[in-house]
Amino acid sequence: MKRIVNILLVDDQAENLLALEGVLRGPDRKIFKALNGIAALELLIQHEFGLAIIDVHMPELSGFALAELMRNSDDTQSIPIIFVNAGREDDLTTFKGFEVGAVDFLQKPLNEHITKSKVSVFLDLFRQKKLLKEQVSALELTRLELEKSKAHLSTSNAELERFAYVASHDMKEPLRTIISYLSLISRECRGKLSAEVDEYIGFTISSAERLSHLLDSLMQLSKIGHGGLEISNVDFGGLVKEILEDLGPQIEQLNASVQVGALPTIQADGNLMRQLLQNLISNSLKYIGARPPEIQINCEKTGANWLFTVKDNGIGIAEKDFERIFKSFVRGHSKHDYPGAGIGLSICRSIIEKHGGKIWVKSEKGSGSQFQFVVPDPLVLGH
Ligand code: ADP
DSSP: OOOOEEEEEEOSOHHHHHHHHHHHOOTTEEEEEESSHHHHHHHHHHSOOSEEEEESOOSSSOHHHHHHHHHTSTTTTTOOEEEEESSOGGGGGGOTTTTSSOEEEEESSOOHHHHHHHHHHHHHHHHHHHHHHHHHHHHHHHHHHHHHHHHHHHHHHHHHHHHHHHHHHHHHHHHHHHHHHHHHHHHHHTTTSOHHHHHHHHHHHHHHHHHHHHHHHHHHHHHHHHSOOOEEEEEHHHHHHHHHHHTHHHHHHHTOEEEEOOOOEEEEEHHHHHHHHHHHHHHHHHSOOSSOOEEEEEEEEETTEEEEEEEEOSSOOOGGGTTGGGSTTOOSSOTTTSOOOSOHHHHHHHHHHHTTOEEEEEEOTTSOEEEEEEEESSOOOOO
16 A cells, blocks of 8 residues: 655635645545645644645745745755646746755646646655655664674673683683692502502593693684784795694604695784694694595785695595584584594684685595685785
8 A cells, every 4th residue: 555645735715725635635645735825834844745736826925935935944845846826837937946856837727637647746756755765764773783783792702702711711720730630649549549540530631631722722712812913924834844843743653744835925923823724734634534644735826815725635524514614612523533622723714814814625525625725915904
């Protein structure tokens, strides 16, 4: 159903008003009649009108004088006006408010068909304008809601990060004491109690150590969220060499081969980049199948970015997990088969996003994974 629009008819002759009302009557409009300009102004204050049809020649306040008063008020300024004129057509050009709002004319005696169709056009325009206005304010409302929830989200994210930092920081200390005393107990009591007790103590120590690693990762994650970047020229070739030296015993034990292509020196936070590459390379040595691990690390320039690739021949990742493994505490493989807390890749993503880059994975389950990330060059700071 069409929205009802109010129409104001102004004429000093009651019979003219009635005749016009008879022509214009319809279910999608409500007609108000005024016999002079003052009565019209009163109605204009009380109601919202989509159209005013005003007789030009009225004794006290002429049609033009009324229209000029309407144009001077913010509330009535944009109401379209149709002047009804009984005199010569060029009389109409004397109205000075043409430049503001819509104005049209009807010449007496009124042609019913022309009158009806002109009025319908104005009513439809009014409805469309109203609808548009409502849509704009609905959009504005949605925008404000979105902004509110964004602000709320960033506050809760910041609170969560602060909580993670404080919690992990304060838990680290007692946990270190627990591990030290358990190690002491284990050393003192080994062989003196039953073999089972020795085993229980061993389990407890390794659980406490796992918890300690988890807290370290949590602390790293929240530190990255909190801290800024310490930018310097980072020699990625040298960085990878150091990481591979640290992982040397594991590489040797697994009989892994690691091929490193030419890597650039670019502006970045060296410590964070070390953490990122270390996580990716360690994962390549962790998620392995029956074959000895083969890892390739390469980099190429693509436009304004450096594209790094860490490729392995391990167990691969199902496509449904490509996105979710970069979230905190999400794991793609069972804890029993491959230990871990599911934080490493979310740390990698935080690091890369801080540098204004992106990280993703390509893989096929069973035939290795290829982690890729881009770092902008030159670095776009402020992330
Ligand atoms: P974690 O290794 O502690 O689970 P990560 O955040 O480093 O945490 O990894 C998330 C998940 O992504 C892992 O549980 C694993 O399923 C998958 N994943 C990461 N790296 C590899 C890889 N090189 N090959 C196969 N799967 C991987």
